[in-house]
Amino acid sequence: MKELWCDVETTGLSPHKNFVHQIAIMIVIDGEIKEKIDFKVKPPRGTIINSKALEIGGITKADLETYPEHTEVYKAFVATLGKYVDKFDKKDKFTMHGYNVHFDVGFMRAFFTANGDNYYGSWIWSNNIDVMVVAGKHLKEERHLMANFKLGTVYEYMRLTGITEWHDGMADIQATREIYLKCDDEHK
Numbered sequence: 474m475k476e477l478w479c480d481v482e483t484t485g486l487s488p489h490k491n492f493v494h495q496i497a498i499m500i501v502i503d504g505e506i507k508e509k510i511d512f513k514v515k516p517p518r519g520t521i522i523n524s525k526a527l528e529i530g531g532i533t534k535a536d537l538e539t540y541p542e543h544t545e546v547y548k549a550f551v552a553t554l555g556k557y558v559d560k561f562d563k564k565d566k567f568t569m570h571g572y573n574v575h576f577d578v579g580f581m582r583a584f585f586t587a588n589g590d591n592y593y594g595s596w597i598w599s600n601n602i603d604v605m606v607v608a609g610k611h612l613k614e615e616r617h618l619m620a621n622f623k624l625g626t627v628y629e630y631m632r633l634t635g636i637t638e639w640h641d642g643m644a645d646i647q648a649t650r651e652i653y654l655k656c657d658d659e660h661k
């Protein structure tokens with residue numbers, strides 16, 4: 474099983490107007506963590522940048538200017554994927570995992586497209602594992618006791634510890650995987 478755990482931080486909520494500024498990934502193969510990479514990304518010119526989105530992530534427009542160009546990050550990203558998956562083999566792909574994963578997938582598809590690559594699906598299966606849904610099933614009898622179902626709330630409600638900063642891609646993806654593993658362990 475080839476898992477791509479992914480969390481993106483963005484300049485807003487629309488993958489058609491905004492762009493990623495952080496892509497955090499964890500590659501897990503047969504349960505073993507192979508790599509963790511935290512890519513910072515300079516959005517292309519013309520990207521709409523919502524100052525509230527940057528504030529949530531604790532960064533500034535000046536910070537974005539210091540990040541590597543999205544084209545360079547793209548090359549490094551696919552080179553990393555290529556170490557584990559043969560994009561020409563239709564049976565060899567990653568399963569994407571994330572919290573509210575459709576958000577991340579939308580931005581990742583836009584990231585590929587912005588880099589002239591329409592073959593996102595050559596690397597990643599179209600069915601994703603949404604840990605928010607997994608946690609929802611796990612906590613269905615207690616959901617009404619929770620203020621919301623945000624990642625940090627679920628993480629703390631499940632009595633997990635270690636992550637204290639939210640809206641950092643790497644911290645968020647680590648928390649997501651911990652939630653998933655706890656749900657999985659308790660259902661065995």
